[in-house]
Amino acid sequence: MLEAVDLAAVRGDRRLFAGLGFSLLEGELLHVHGVNGSGKTTLLRMLCGLVVPEEGRILWEGKDIRSEREAYLRNLVYLGHLGALKGDLTGVENLRITETLAGEAVTEDQAMAALQDVGLHGHEDLPVRVLSQGQRRRVALARLALSQAGLWILDEPFTALDKASVAALRARLENHLKQGGMVILTTHQEIDIDTALVKQVALG
Amino acid sequence: MAFAGINWFKYSSPATFYPLAGKMMPWFAGLAAVLTVIGLYMSFFVAPTDYKQGEAYRIMFIHVPAAWMSMFIYVVMAVYAAMGLIFNTRLSAMMASSLAPTGALFTFLALWTGALWGKPMWGTWWVWDARLTTELILLFLYIGFMSLEAAIDDPRRATRASGLLAIVGVVNVPIIYFSVEWWNTLHQGASISLDKAPSMATIMLASMLVMTLAFWMYTIAMVLYRVRCEILERERHSEWVVALMEERK
Amino acid sequence: MKRDLILAVRRMSDVLTTLFFFIIVVSLFPLGIGPEVEILRMIAPGVVWVAAILASMLALGRLFEGDYRDGTLEQMLLAPQPLSVLVLGKVLAHWAVSGLPLVLMAPLLGLQFGMTAEGLGVLLVSLVLGTPAISLIGAVGAALTLGVRGGGVLVSLLVLPLYIPVLIFGAGAVEASVTGLGAEAHLSLLGAILALALCFAPWATAAALRISLD
Amino acid sequence: MSEFFAMGGYGLYVWGSYGVTALVIVAEIVWVVQRRKVLLKRLARMSRLTKG
Numbered sequence: 001m002l003e004a005v006d007l008a009a010v011r012g013d014r015r016l017f018a019g020l021g022f023s024l025l026e027g028e029l030l031h032v033h034g035v036n037g038s039g040k041t042t043l044l045r046m047l048c049g050l051v052v053p054e055e056g057r058i059l060w061e062g063k064d065i066r067s068e069r070e071a072y073l074r075n076l077v078y079l080g081h082l083g084a085l086k087g088d089l090t091g092v093e094n095l096r097i098t099e100t101l102a103g104e105a106v107t108e109d110q111a112m113a114a115l116q117d118v119g120l121h122g123h124e125d126l127p128v129r130v131l132s133q134g135q136r137r138r139v140a141l142a143r144l145a146l147s148q149a150g151l152w153i154l155d156e157p158f159t160a161l162d163k164a165s166v167a168a169l170r171a172r173l174e175n176h177l178k179q180g181g182m183v184i185l186t187t188h189q190e191i192d193i194d195t196a197l198v199k200q201v202a203l204g
Numbered sequence: 205m206a207f208a209g210i211n212w213f214k215y216s217s218p219a220t221f222y223p224l225a226g227k228m229m230p231w232f233a234g235l236a237a238v239l240t241v242i243g244l245y246m247s248f249f250v251a252p253t254d255y256k257q258g259e260a261y262r263i264m265f266i267h268v269p270a271a272w273m274s275m276f277i278y279v280v281m282a283v284y285a286a287m288g289l290i291f292n293t294r295l296s297a298m299m300a301s302s303l304a305p306t307g308a309l310f311t312f313l314a315l316w317t318g319a320l321w322g323k324p325m326w327g328t329w330w331v332w333d334a335r336l337t338t339e340l341i342l343l344f345l346y347i348g349f350m351s352l353e354a355a356i357d358d359p360r361r362a363t364r365a366s367g368l369l370a371i372v373g374v375v376n377v378p379i380i381y382f383s384v385e386w387w388n389t390l391h392q393g394a395s396i397s398l399d400k401a402p403s404m405a406t407i408m409l410a411s412m413l414v415m416t417l418a419f420w421m422y423t424i425a426m427v428l429y430r431v432r433c434e435i436l437e438r439e440r441h442s443e444w445v446v447a448l449m450e451e452r453k
Numbered sequence: 454m455k456r457d458l459i460l461a462v463r464r465m466s467d468v469l470t471t472l473f474f475f476i477i478v479v480s481l482f483p484l485g486i487g488p489e490v491e492i493l494r495m496i497a498p499g500v501v502w503v504a505a506i507l508a509s510m511l512a513l514g515r516l517f518e519g520d521y522r523d524g525t526l527e528q529m530l531l532a533p534q535p536l537s538v539l540v541l542g543k544v545l546a547h548w549a550v551s552g553l554p555l556v557l558m559a560p561l562l563g564l565q566f567g568m569t570a571e572g573l574g575v576l577l578v579s580l581v582l583g584t585p586a587i588s589l590i591g592a593v594g595a596a597l598t599l600g601v602r603g604g605g606v607l608v609s610l611l612v613l614p615l616y617i618p619v620l621i622f623g624a625g626a627v628e629a630s631v632t633g634l635g636a637e638a639h640l641s642l643l644g645a646i647l648a649l650a651l652c653f654a655p656w657a658t659a660a661a662l663r664i665s666l667d
Numbered sequence: 668m669s670e671f672f673a674m675g676g677y678g679l680y681v682w683g684s685y686g687v688t689a690l691v692i693v694a695e696i697v698w699v700v701q702r703r704k705v706l707l708k709r710l711a712r713m714s715r716l717t718k719g
Contacts, residue, residue: 048531052664074533101532160500260677263684309475309695317684324677341614348611355601367592372657376615383618431705440710449714
């Protein structure tokens with residue numbers, strides 16, 4: 001269970017948001033709304049522990065994420081605007097490295113299967129820099145198929161994806177929620193996952 | 205100055221500290237002025253002419269205090285920076301960045317007066333004496349601190365990054381001093397380094413201490429003044445600053 | 454660490470530029486000062502050491518910048534393992550790519566300066582001890598100036614003062630051995646600085662990274 | 668009084684260092700006061716702006 005207690009953030013000397021609180025239970029999705037520049041990304045990065053909150057605390061299973069750093073991070077996947085992919089390495093290598101970094105080593109064919117799962121047949125062993133923006137996004141998203149982490153924090157996951165991939169991603173999110181996973185994401189498109197499990201937070 | 209960090213702690217919110225600093229600043233400034241006058245009087249009229257160096261040694265009365273202050277301020281800066289990073293209090297970080305210019309100033313003065321004193325004593329403007337060289341490196345550290353802080357736009361990150369640099373720097377100062385000392389004795393043998401100045405008559409020591417105290421008061425006054433500017437700049441959006449502006453108009 | 458080594462092999466050009474910079478800088482001095490072997494031998498340790506410091510500082514810029522821009526650095530901060538261990542791995546990989554070639558090349562250049570075999574030996578040892586310390590300390594500067602405009606020049610301003618002890622003991626060791634004083638004292642001090650850097654620098658770099666990505 | 672300024676022949680050095688010290692300290696004071704004045708003016712203007 002993830003809980004945020006009156007969070008506040010300052011960027012430069014502008015106060016982005018204050019007194020923000022919410023709690024997220026297993027199987028729930030938090031959709032963060034807000035115009036560009038209203039601090040959506042800052043909030044997401046804060047929830048990952050990358051940004052130190054100006055005020056307030058973030059609790060994972062009741063304990064502050066900064067004291068329980070390793071336990072919390074073992075259960076977290078964060079996909080930011082940047083794809084976190086090394087241009088010179090192939091899709092498979094990138095996946096295997098990010099997974100070992102996250103503490104869940106995967107084999108060659110697991111990575112291959114994940115890439116095929118997101119529709120990248122035949123592109124698995126190309127250096128990522130030759131892939132298109134959309135394909136690179138899918139390599140990053142392939143990580144979700146491999147990861148056993150319970151909490152997914154995704155920043156604009158649907159950008160640069162074609163129709164089929166959007167549907168595939170939505171299915172994966174629903175599946176993850178059904179298995180008791182948790183998702184926090186920002187997006188401008190409407191997500192029509194059954195609204196019972198969706199919570200909203202508006203910024204700015 | 206360092207003890208000041210402790211009891212300011214309960215005034216650690218900038219809003220309460222701002223008026224307090226305003227009231228105290230004139231006191232320190234006044235004290236600094238008075239002490240400087242006494243110090244100057246003592247170093248020029250009371251201290252006897254030195255048998256070997258004649259009047260030139262009087263430069264010592266500002267050179268040594270300036271050198272002490274430059275080292276002392278850097279350490280205090282690192283302490284405030286550390287407090288700023290650990291307790292995430294904005295005020296201590298602001299204190300650190302307010303101290304830097306004055307510290308750099310004293311380092312420059314120490315070098316300038318050191319060179320001017322070196323000329324009559326050894327006939328050269330610059331001497332690779334261990335302490336002078338360390339002073340020069342300290343100046344680079346100050347400049348590094350200030351340029352790092354200026355280069356980063358986001359104020360929060362700027363203070364934290366320069367704070368960390370100050371801490372790394374303060375750990376290195378003794379190492380640098382030791383290595384320069386070693387290097388100096390290796391190449392030149394023990395040259396007359398500055399602190400083996402003529403055996404200190406108590407009068408001389410007294411006037412030097414008075415001058416140091418004067419510099420100390422001056423530093424506190426200057427820093428309090430600058431920290432008030434820093435607070436105004438950083439908190440300009442908060443209500444109490446806006447309210448303050450209303451009154452002033 | 455394995456990843457960085459693979460990356461470096463893929464990006465061979467970066468490795469070579471640092472090495473060539475080192476060679477060129479060292480060979481400039483004889484041209485500038487004149488070919489008398491006597492003078493060259495005297496200044497050789499200082500020249501090689503200053504060139505090594507400048508070359509490895511050039512390579513510092515690339516240490517985090519690439520990962521910062523493509524987001525992999527963020528993932529490193531989010532890895533469950535302690536960040537300072539990851540940073541240590543990354544810096545050692547960087548040293549292997551930028552520091553080690555310098556160490557291997559230095560004796561060759563030493564010959565250019567007419568250094569004795571024994572002097573070259575001590576030079577090699579001093580560089581082996583010194584260059585990792587330089588990379589470790591430099592990493593703190595690189596992390597602090599991540600994504601800052603004019604970062605490259607700024608790093609050198611922040612980090613050069615901290616290199617001075619390494620330079621003094623490094624160059625001093627060679628000189629001491631040549632003049633027969635024996636370089637053990639210098640080398641042991643150099644080793645002490647390296648040990649100190651190994652313990653504190655990764656922690657400081659990790660803290661600096663957290664601040665930069667805040 | 669003149670021998671006082673001569674400083675036993677080292678006048679240049681003694682007054683050089685004291686003079687520069689005084690100069691630099693005064694410069695720093697002026698610089699900080701200047702900075703505060705500019706800051707106050709800017710803040711006053713900004714508060715009028717936001718209110719206006």
